[in-house]
Amino acid sequence: MRIPHFRIKLFLFSFILLFQSSLNIIYSQNDSEKTKSISFKIKLKSDSEVKIKPAALKFNKHFAYSFTLDDGYRSAYLTAFPLLNGGKISNPNKNEWKVDQGGDGTTSKGLYYTDGFGNKIPFKLALAINGGSVRDMPENRGHLSWAEVKEMYNAGWDILNHGFHHATKHGTNYLTEVTENTTSIKQNLNFTMSHFVVPGGEGDEKYYLEYEKEALYNGNFSVASYYGVGPVFKVKSKVDLDKMITARTFVLSSKDTTGFKTMDRYLKTIDSIVKQAEPVWFNEFTHGTGNTNLWNLSMRFPDFKYYMTALAKKYGEKGNDSVWMAPWQEVYEYIWLRDRIKVDFKQKNKEVQVTIELPEIPETFRHKEISLNIGTSSKFEIESSKDLMIKDDGKTTHKQILIHLK
Template identity: 85%
Template structure:
């Protein structure tokens, strides 16, 4: 808990700078322009800019489950996405990875256009541990991971064997896991989470170097920037190395005091006036505190439900509960687009220069924040899907680029 608070304190000492001119110049050579028209109901002057976060939320909260334990599918996924939460379920290690057996309606935030979106997490997995048997296995299967991925959960590289001890080939661990996920799930992972464990002194530096030099855009490690980021200005995402903090259950099984402490810390961060991005981790989410590095399911349910009730659709709807990769890719694109618009009376023509987007990116979306009291309609351009609230709040336009 102390480490978590100390790392969070880094947030108050600054943010990040923009990309280098060299990278920007290279991207401009492969950019393309999209355009659309806004038809206002009045001639009031309009202002348009990229929203700091998707759907112009106040804060993004990314939460990752390390190691690919099956409790993610049995408990966390149905709780957040909606569905039947597993009953007590003892795995091959005689550890209960199940939950309370209830039916969840899901936990949601909204997109600002009248649609509810379920909370989504990320899974940091080791391809060498994924299998279909035995029935009471401790790790996820490929079909289970695929189902969660299709529901919007992101998959992060955690090394093929979770190897850390002396003699580990860190490069092979990173690249073999990338190959495994590509072969079994059909996509390329682009973010790396350093596995924890016994190892040579500062072994994590080798993982960081090999992951960043072999296609990964960022690494979550023992030390680094964050875990809280100011996002109201440009961020330097190039070869980002971030510090991990964990949410874990205590030995006290009679109350939710430790969860309330975590929630209180989160609330203090959210109260900052400017938009922020906060990133945290745990391991298992079953009834047993797996390896004493996890959240027991009652704690996980209490924690996530409290977040949803306060910051989701049941509360002030200020959270964008999205995995690390989704938030990273939004900010990357936000900082590289160039927006130009011209207004003539009630007609506004908007042109946006889009840089070349890396092939491994999963998301190609941007939200525009508008300042106008006028209702409006959109004349859509090609190569994009547009949602807007022009007839209601007159504040948002959301663009999804067609791949």
Template identity: 80%
Template sequence: MSKRILLIIAFLILGSFTSFSNGIIEKDSSKPKTISFKIKLKSADKIKIAVSQLKYNKHFAYSFTLDDGYRSAYLTAFPLLNGGKISNSSINEWKIDQGGDGTTSEGLFYSDGMGNKIPFKLALAINGGSIRDLPANRGHLSWPEVKEMYNAGWDILNHGFHHATKHGTNYLTEVTENTTSIKQNLDFTMSHFVVPGGEGDEKYYLEYEKEALNNGLFSAASYYGVEPVFNVDSKVNLDKMITARTFVQSSKDTTSFKTMDRYLKTIDSIVKQPNTIWFNEFTHGTGNTNLWNLSMRFPDFKYYMTTLANKYGAKGNDSIWMAPWQEVYEYIWLRDRIKVDFQQKNKEVIVTIKLPEIPETFRHQDISLAIDTSSKFQIESNKDLKIKDDGKSTHKQIFIQLK
């Protein structure tokens, strides 16, 4: 039985894993920063306000990472999810087809519950030493390609500068040089690490974990660690998190999608749990060839992601938050540290949120509030804060964007 299935079974048995308006931000650095705004109700019915367990009040978050920065991410995965022209067959420098089926995708989406569609987004675990512009049929991404995906909301994770694993590897240099490389070329600082796989000294991955967590990265995905399925109904221990990594990969069967259906069935079993869940998985390439036999062939990838979108996205029950590891991590970190207070007087509610000191390398600083009221409402605030709500429709949530 595979490691992935064993981990999932353990989780299922044990069940103990752990209209924009404006607002006010208090900027007195001697005190915790606070956000305050006013809710104007149409009726005086009692209101309840709580921090949403996941962004947009979703039932489950699914994070998916492409390891090693292969160009198939840009040629196939990115246009499929974000919308655009998927590459035709594209034979790279290794004589491997990293292209797709040449079709044009409209994109795969979930909604924010307020009338806006959001494309599925993945993460890229990249090695700065492999990113280059030439040759034209290169196997790895270029800096402009990585930047385009980053600007579209994909997150970039540290995977070591050279993907080095063999005896004699300087693990500290691998971690820090990759951080420096991405900072110099893309002007942001990575905050999460994915241990590269390969031949190495016994338990070499422990050295990578240590150097990553000691040098500014908040978490590491590795061979072993806490389970990849998290119950996020309550506070999650994110401090120096090391999580076990599981993979979705194509089989030798190219005549059906039976292998993908088995992976999808596992997700179905997880989603059926009453708990709010965060699930994290990986693969390598997404081109027509099963790269190094550690990847998803594009037909499998397309089937897998399209099925998720049709079942759990905007075209289905809209219960998925399809977002990269970093985005989900940062939401939960902030969720578990803010304090929400509200005072209601008839049809008027004053909401005050105390914020913690947020690390500078956090890219995503958002708060979703779950609203329990039978009344329609609107937000009254000034120009320092962006707020969205569904007060005139389902009146179930407020979304606050801090950055």
């Protein structure tokens, strides 16, 4: 029997509608699986109006400062880590290269800012390391050991990919440099790096472009390179973090060892950045922090100590407490999350119901916290489920809420 042409068209049209409908159901289910929401209540002491929005920076700070030590030199553990975190700074210590990577032998109480909830947090840096250089021997080695890297990581320092061998010369396999370093850190420290720092050195013209391409293609969210955006970012509104390539700037000691004029110039630059009305994020680098200016690309320890101590006195706990001294990865992940959450709140007299829609957070993210800026003249308390970790300053300054996400 011959089927009329119009019936064939009708059948096909019905099939397409049914197929599209089933796809919409699948997409809706997938979307609901990827996003989730959390909620809690704010109990006010008065019925004054409340305004709630994500804070530009964690802890509602005005200034985020990220500082990275390139190449994984041991001076990071011998001097920088104990100075900032608190502990015994190494005595002068000559390594296998006859270079002094030690410090002044003093004991540091640590350098801190506060979280706004009455807790001190030590200054934290990032390490850009080459897995091929990390080793336990010799005793006077120039590079970090796995145990030292792990201790700093556990203290909140972030680890960035710097290539497995720090290779830059003609013939470098850029893909292998990126992926082998990722594998090395995963095998030895059990986490996956997600940000890349291009190694500096002699190489083919614009070799850094190859590193940028391979790093972004193989799962890194950002790359610090020779040229790019930044290093100062205004963060009041949404920041374009997609496949971010940033310009890398360095803090270096000069040949003049009679004072701290060079460090004062760097500090003056920071002061001009901090004075901007809008909240900002600033990112800088150096190499070694021992007594010798390693490769003339480093900070001598007296300069490093003077510089970091000056920052702490002016912007940290003992100063105006405006700085969030955190590694590049931590600040990046905060801003990424801040720009993707949706905050909704409904107030009825002294009770505020807050609902936050969360995005799907990448598995490699280490830091999953969000600060909310609370605008109210009233003191308050938080009512939430036991599995939601929330801090608030409702009984003191009543300006912020910090949420820890799982």
